[in-house]
């Protein structure tokens with residue numbers, strides 16, 4: 001078959017465009033792999049009750065299964081600036097902490113770490129505050145999502161949104 005010069009140029013242009021598109025697609029795939037949040041933080045939200053179920057400084061334990069993994073205990077507490085959700089696992093060696101309404105603290109039965117109502121480690125060997133879970137309050141309903149590990153930018157943002165202890169009326 002006879003192909004003239006302009007036809008060959010057109011074919012080469014088309015070929016280069018296709019190759020360029022494939023390379024761009026490859027970059028997009030790699031970028032997506034590294035830029036998207038890890039699976040545990042992009043998990044489905046799970047309804048855990050109504051807003052009225054959560055009273056200031058009274059932590060309630062919910063079980064989170066929204067990511068399809070092992071069930072996770074999540075303490076939900078209403079603070080002056082809104083709701084916050086703490087992962088129940090101690091920052092020391094992952095024992096589940098227990099809420100004490102008498103002292104307004106989360107206490108770890110394993111080695112004695114204590115966290116205040118803001119999830120801050122205030123005694124014992126725990127090296128940092130509790131991890132969070134995502135939490136959304138919308139139209140009178142409360143939903144929780146995947147874990148937000150301590151030290152990540154998202155955790156820091158949530159900690160700032162929670163407010164300072166002095167802004168609250170509790171003992172913590």
Ligand code: FES
Nearest residue numbers: 090092093108111
């Ligand atoms: S696991 Fe909680 S203090 Fe050690």
